[in-house]
Amino acid sequence: MTRRVSIFGATGSIGQNTIDLIGRDAAAYDVVALTGGNNIAQLAADAIRLRADVAVTAHDRCLNDLRDALQGTGVAAAAGEAALLEAAERPADWVMSAIVGAAGLAPGFRALRQGATLALANKESLVTAGPLLMAEAVAHGATILPVDSEHSAVFQALVGEDMAAVERIIITASGGGLRDMPLAELRHATVAQAGAHPNWDMGQRITIDSASMFNKAMELIETREFFGIAPDRIEAVIHPQSIIHALVGFSDGALMAHLGPPDMRHAIGYALHWPDRRDLPVARLDLAQIGKLEFQTPCETRYPALRIARNVMETRGKAGAVFNAAKEIALDGFISGRIGFMDMTAVVDATLDVMSREFRLNEAMNTLEEVLAVDHLTRMAAQAQIEQMEQH
């Protein structure tokens, strides 16, 4: 039986890895929609090769190029936010959510509403709107499967287990590209330095978030929201080899670890074939060759994002949406050279503070529109913080 699949963010790092897996067994899939941004050549080539029904670019200005590239191929072309939502409403059995940033939120909700299984790489969805997203899935009998490697690892370690017996969840962190840079030099770290990851090959934004550990901060919040476990039972540990992705500790003292090579096709493939396991084209680990696995406690002076994550997990409500939007703006500010590497946390801290005076951060949000409104207000507040910093 062919499975109908759509890939949101098909031209990105996760999207291309997903296409790699699907392309190896193309007859088994009926590709509904592929979406991308500026990279029209890639989007069109994949849409044609996989015979997608529709290809969507997020940018209206790219529509003519996309139309030209798809001329006479039978693949429809579309552009813009409304087209993305329309694509997410097209019936599909499995939808990959791999747009980067809060832009991935609304398409994911639409996919759940039509009952699709949502393979969730877009961590911003759980961070900004975790309780709503999980409730949406329940309301529509839809399934969410984690694709972030740590959460896929936890999910796999939990198969057949009772959550009541789970004592703690430990996610690992490589420490990112600046792990060995002296603390005093971090404030001068460049985009190129922060954008080079020791173990994983990922998109630019998540790679820089790994260096600041905003990525791990997001993942702690993701863990809290997806597995419904109390914040004080979630830990992050630095593990430079990135071989163990996560561990689950049970009430009998057992720790179940998930090991694998740093290749996102494992987590993507697990979500694609779940609940089965199928052969995947990932390297097999040679433990004797790896030799040793190291662990160390992350220092919160070096990685203040972890401290912020703790507060966000305790507060919940609107805090995650504010945290994520502020982080996205701070990251833009760093990438464009407006603020330094360590200023990103200062922007997020200050924005959380400003927004806590705007409304009660611990108040729950009831609709996606409310989430998007908080996101929008926060972006303006974070921009104002960056402008203030630039003046000093």
Ligand code: NAD
């Ligand atoms: P990427 O930058 O490589 O790709 C992002 C994709 O989103 C592209 O297809 C781009 O065209 C699209 N996009 C960007 N802005 C958009 C917008 N405003 N509207 C619509 N589409 C837009 O990113 P990535 O590394 O593949 O990451 C994708 C998501 O998966 C992120 O949420 C990231 O945190 C998460 N994730 C990635 C990895 C990884 O290994 N790359 C691992 C775990 C989780």
Ligand code: MG
């Ligand atoms: Mg991860």
